[in-house]
Amino acid sequence: MVQEGLQRALSQSFMAQTSGQAGGTTDDLPRGPVAETRDLNVWYDDFQALRDISLQVPGHRITAIIGPSGCGKSTLIRCFNRMNDLIAGFRSTGDVIFQGQDIYGKGIDPVEVRRRIGMVFQKPNPFPKSIYENVAFGPRINGYVGHLHEIVERALRQAALWDEVKDNLRKSALTLSGGQQQRLCIARALAIEPEVILMDEPCSALDPAATLKIEDLMRELAREYAIVIVTHNMQQAARVADSTAVMMMAEDRAGELIEYGPTKEVFTNPKEQRTEDYITGRFG
Amino acid sequence: MTRTAFDHQLAEVQEDMVELASMVETAIERSVQALEGRDIELAHRIIDDDLKINRKRYETEEKCLELFATQQPLAGDLRTIVAVLHIIVDLERMGDHAEGIAKVTLMLGHEPPIEPDIDLAPMAKIAIRMLVGSVDAFKDRDAGRARAICDEDDEVDALYDKAYGELVTHMVNDPETIDRATHLGWVAHNLERIADRVTNICERVVYLVEGKIEELNVSKY
Numbered sequence: 001m002v003q004e005g006l007q008r009a010l011s012q013s014f015m016a017q018t019s020g021q022a023g024g025t026t027d028d029l030p031r032g033p034v035a036e037t038r039d040l041n042v043w044y045d046d047f048q049a050l051r052d053i054s055l056q057v058p059g060h061r062i063t064a065i066i067g068p069s070g071c072g073k074s075t076l077i078r079c080f081n082r083m084n085d086l087i088a089g090f091r092s093t094g095d096v097i098f099q100g101q102d103i104y105g106k107g108i109d110p111v112e113v114r115r116r117i118g119m120v121f122q123k124p125n126p127f128p129k130s131i132y133e134n135v136a137f138g139p140r141i142n143g144y145v146g147h148l149h150e151i152v153e154r155a156l157r158q159a160a161l162w163d164e165v166k167d168n169l170r171k172s173a174l175t176l177s178g179g180q181q182q183r184l185c186i187a188r189a190l191a192i193e194p195e196v197i198l199m200d201e202p203c204s205a206l207d208p209a210a211t212l213k214i215e216d217l218m219r220e221l222a223r224e225y226a227i228v229i230v231t232h233n234m235q236q237a238a239r240v241a242d243s244t245a246v247m248m249m250a251e252d253r254a255g256e257l258i259e260y261g262p263t264k265e266v267f268t269n270p271k272e273q274r275t276e277d278y279i280t281g282r283f284g
Numbered sequence: 285m286t287r288t289a290f291d292h293q294l295a296e297v298q299e300d301m302v303e304l305a306s307m308v309e310t311a312i313e314r315s316v317q318a319l320e321g322r323d324i325e326l327a328h329r330i331i332d333d334d335l336k337i338n339r340k341r342y343e344t345e346e347k348c349l350e351l352f353a354t355q356q357p358l359a360g361d362l363r364t365i366v367a368v369l370h371i372i373v374d375l376e377r378m379g380d381h382a383e384g385i386a387k388v389t390l391m392l393g394h395e396p397p398i399e400p401d402i403d404l405a406p407m408a409k410i411a412i413r414m415l416v417g418s419v420d421a422f423k424d425r426d427a428g429r430a431r432a433i434c435d436e437d438d439e440v441d442a443l444y445d446k447a448y449g450e451l452v453t454h455m456v457n458d459p460e461t462i463d464r465a466t467h468l469g470w471v472a473h474n475l476e477r478i479a480d481r482v483t484n485i486c487e488r489v490v491y492l493v494e495g496k497i498e499e500l501n502v503s504k505y
């Protein structure tokens with residue numbers, strides 16, 4: 001991937017949110033972790049961004065990753081669907097396991113990885129197309145020929161957007177509000193039926209009402225999917241996540257996982273002093 | 285990153301709590317003193333001062349609620365405020381017990397003490413010592429001390445049993461004393477309850493320090 005051209009890289013990035021095929025079932029998720037990293041180290045050229053990260057992502061649960069700016073949260077979450085492959089100078093050691101397979105292993109197709117592990121970004125990024133097309137795009141390019149309409153409706157319902165847009169499906173997605181656009185992006189990710197949804201600060205551009213709506217939606221989605229969310233909003237992590245991972249920068253600025261446990265524990269009685277300092281706002 | 289304003293407010297609710305504790309301590313001391321000396325005036329003063337105790341509790345409670353609403357406290361900060369919220373309720377109730385003792389003093393009026401007098405002072409002394417100790421344990425974040433103080437509740441319970449037995453004996457032997465003995469029984473009961481509430485404070489100290497809610501001393505009563 002690293003040696004492939006920029007154009008390819010960009011189209012991959014584009015695919016990550018959209019590609020995939022309909023079908024595939026999510027109710028046979030195994031108990032235990034759906035995805036995990038083992039002793040993961042990441043470098044951007046000479047700079048080590050992550051050190052020895054071992055993190056398990058359980059199925060049907062919401063896992064939050066918190067930590068100060070620059071500690072490597074986005075880097076880590078991008079490792080789960082090989083989005084870092086697109087970055088020049090990126091290099092990693094250790095394993096990222098998804099459903100028992102090392103996704104950085106030989107013969108693994110990153111496009112397939114991203115089809116099964118969807119991503120929602122900080123800024124809502126709908127295509128300049130109709131609402132309908134935004135959602136239908138992924139299933140369509142994956143050759144889905146069945147009832148596309150049903151898939152679109154189901155994804156929009158799952159994303160709690162259907163009632164607001166059902167009479168205007170042909171309208172441009174860009175006419176939606178920020179919160180609606182973000183839910184549309186979630187619908188777009190859901191339409192390809194991923195098994196894990198990665199969200200990197202999905203609510204940072206949204207108002208409190210839209211934020212709470214997305215949080216409700218996440219809880220709803222966690223019945224079927226594993227969700228990993230990066231957030232700077234401590235209260236958000238406390239509200240939605242079942243477990244919370246806390247990352248910090250070491251002396252050399254490499255990101256490390258310093259605490260990982262049930263959210264309730266992390267926010268009421270953290271084990272690490274550094275966690276305590278960070279979540280109570282006495283950090284640094 | 286610091287949170288100067290918040291740190292200040294957080295310190296303030298704890299200081300309020302400590303001040304409330306010292307008001308309650310004074311009330312308990314005086315209640316026993318008033319009883320022993322049949323000091324009606326002092327008893328009235330305790331009853332009046334209980335209003336101040338109540339007011340202090342509600343003021344502190346309001347400050348805690350404001351901190352929840354405005355600062356979203358977490359971790360140690362959260363546990364501190366939760367502990368304070370619980371402790372001030374127990375303190376306020378302890379003030380009510382002292383007031384209860386003062387009311388007994390009013391009821392007993394100038395009646396003579398029962399002969400031989402029932403000495404409730406040791407119970408009061410232990411209860412006060414426990415109270416002061418629990419507040420120190422809070423200030424020092426000392427869970428071990430809090431646990432040790434809870435064990436002292438057994439001494440108070442034993443003294444209560446003893447006092448109760450003696451009072452019953454009086455009542456049986458001399459029906460004239462029934463009213464007075466009943467009143468003193470209430471006093472003993474109030475003191476026993478005070479010590480019991482100190483164990484609640486100790487539980488909150490353990491929660492504050494260790495983050496777990498455990499019942500420390502299951503009182504006999």
Ligand SMILES: Nc1ncnc2c1ncn2[C@@H]1O[C@H](COP(=O)(O)OP(=O)(O)OP(=O)(O)O)[C@@H](O)[C@H]1O
Nearest residue numbers: 044049067068069070071072073074075076087253
């Ligand atoms: N494409 C890149 N090339 C080189 N260095 C990068 C790149 N992306 C991130 N980094 C560096 O890696 C470190 C971790 O960055 P990352 O974006 O993962 O942090 P973050 O925890 O997501 O921060 P924020 O909370 O600000 O989003 C930072 O020091 C950053 O400068």
Ligand SMILES: [Mg+2]
Nearest residue numbers: 073074075200
């Ligand atoms: Mg980031």
